[in-house]
Amino acid sequence: xxxxxxxxxxxxxxxxxxxxxxxxxxxxxxxxxxxxxxxxxxxxxxxxxxxxxxxxxxxxxxxxxxxxxxxxxxxxxxxxxxxxxxxxxxxxxxxxxxxxxxxxxxxxxxxxxxxxxxxxxxxxxxxxxxxxxxxxxxxxxxxxxxxxxxxxxxxxxxxxxxxxxxxxxxxxxxxxxxxxxxxxxxxxxxxxxxxxxxxxxxxxxxxxxxxxxxxxxxxxxxxxxxxxxxxxxxxxxxxxxxxxxxxxxxxxxxxxxxxxxxxxxxxxxxxxxxxxxxxxxxxxxxxxxxxxxxxxxxxxxxxxxxxxxxxxxxxx
Numbered sequence: 048x049x050x051x052x053x054x055x056x057x058x059x060x061x062x063x064x065x066x067x068x069x070x071x072x073x074x075x076x077x078x079x080x081x082x083x084x085x086x087x088x089x090x091x092x093x094x095x096x097x098x099x100x101x102x103x104x105x106x107x108x109x110x111x112x113x114x115x116x117x118x119x120x121x122x123x124x125x126x127x128x129x130x131x132x133x134x135x136x137x138x139x140x141x142x143x144x145x146x147x148x149x150x151x152x153x154x155x156x157x158x159x160x161x162x163x164x165x166x167x168x169x170x171x172x173x174x175x176x177x178x179x180x181x182x183x184x185x186x187x188x189x190x191x192x193x194x195x196x197x198x199x200x201x202x203x204x205x206x207x208x209x210x211x212x213x214x215x216x217x218x219x220x221x222x223x224x225x226x227x228x229x230x231x232x233x234x235x236x237x238x239x240x241x242x243x244x245x246x247x248x249x250x251x252x253x254x255x256x257x258x259x260x261x262x263x264x265x266x267x268x269x270x271x272x273x274x275x276x277x278x279x280x281x282x283x284x285x286x287x288x289x290x291x292x293x294x295x296x297x298x299x300x301x302x303x304x305x306x307x308x309x310x311x312x313x314x315x316x317x318x319x320x321x322x323x324x325x326x327x328x329x330x331x332x333x334x335x336x337x338x339x340x341x342x343x344x345x346x347x348x349x350x351x352x353x354x355x356x357x358x359x360x361x362x363x
Contacts, residue, residue: 056180062201064200065080081198123160165227229296229299
């Protein structure tokens with residue numbers, strides 16, 4: 048289930064960061080690309096994602112489209128150091144291992160910019176979903192892309208949406224463990240055609256036994272070859288079936304999720320304020336609530352990148 052799974056595309060890319068210096072366009076001083084990249088990432092608005100966010104915080108640039116479920120930038124300067132690799136003390140003594148001599152440590156020749164995104168890809172294949180997403184980013188937030196990826200190697204040749212897609216593909220690494228939890232009522236996975244597979248296997252085994260019994264040693268060799276091919280085919284079938292993406296969960300696209308979160312917040316407020324009302328008043332207020340929130344319509348809904356839903360007036 049790499050990259051595409053459950054109606055979502057999981058993008059992971061590592062872009063090598065330039066290690067040289069450049070003239071800061073603001074101060075005129077010589078600054079390193081990693082330093083300027085960290086500054087650009089720090090200045091990216093995250094919107095109002097928590098209750099502690101400033102009330103006037105500008106929206107995240109990723110909120111300019113309704114494809115992003117999650118995005119993340121991470122600067123990677125080097126592999127994590129987990130400490131010295133330990134071993135058996137007696138074996139180390141026999142090999143005259145000096146624990147004071149440093150072991151080799153992995154290093155990177157250049158920092159890397161990690162970009163990860165979980166985006167909508169309903170009814171799309173992997174390449175089409177990725178191209179739609181990169182085209183959308185290029186159209187909606189090119190200044191932010193220039194400010195971040197502009198400090199990465201090879202991005203200076205990116206001048207249009209097609210070149211940006213090609214750059215992302217060059218830097219992309221396979222997402223082998225995507226996270227998708229929108230199956231509220233449990234995953235309905237397609238069943239493997241085990242009956243047909245078992246029938247084919249039975250026919251092959253019966254043919255192999257017949258050849259082995261009737262053809263002597265050449266038949267036995269041929270039968271073993273047939274069994275080996277059967278095992279290889281079974282292995283390829285299992286790997287291929289396991290690589291099939293899970294189906295798209297109902298209402299798992301971002302607009303539907305934003306609408307659901309909006310209704311959740313609005314109904315929580317309604318339930319709190321409607322305590323103690325008599326049946327007739329509650330019924331009237333709930334009708335006003337349904338008219339104000341309009342559950343069947345796309346709007347009103349939670350705005351992308353925001354933690355608080357817009358207030359709606361449901362009182363009579």
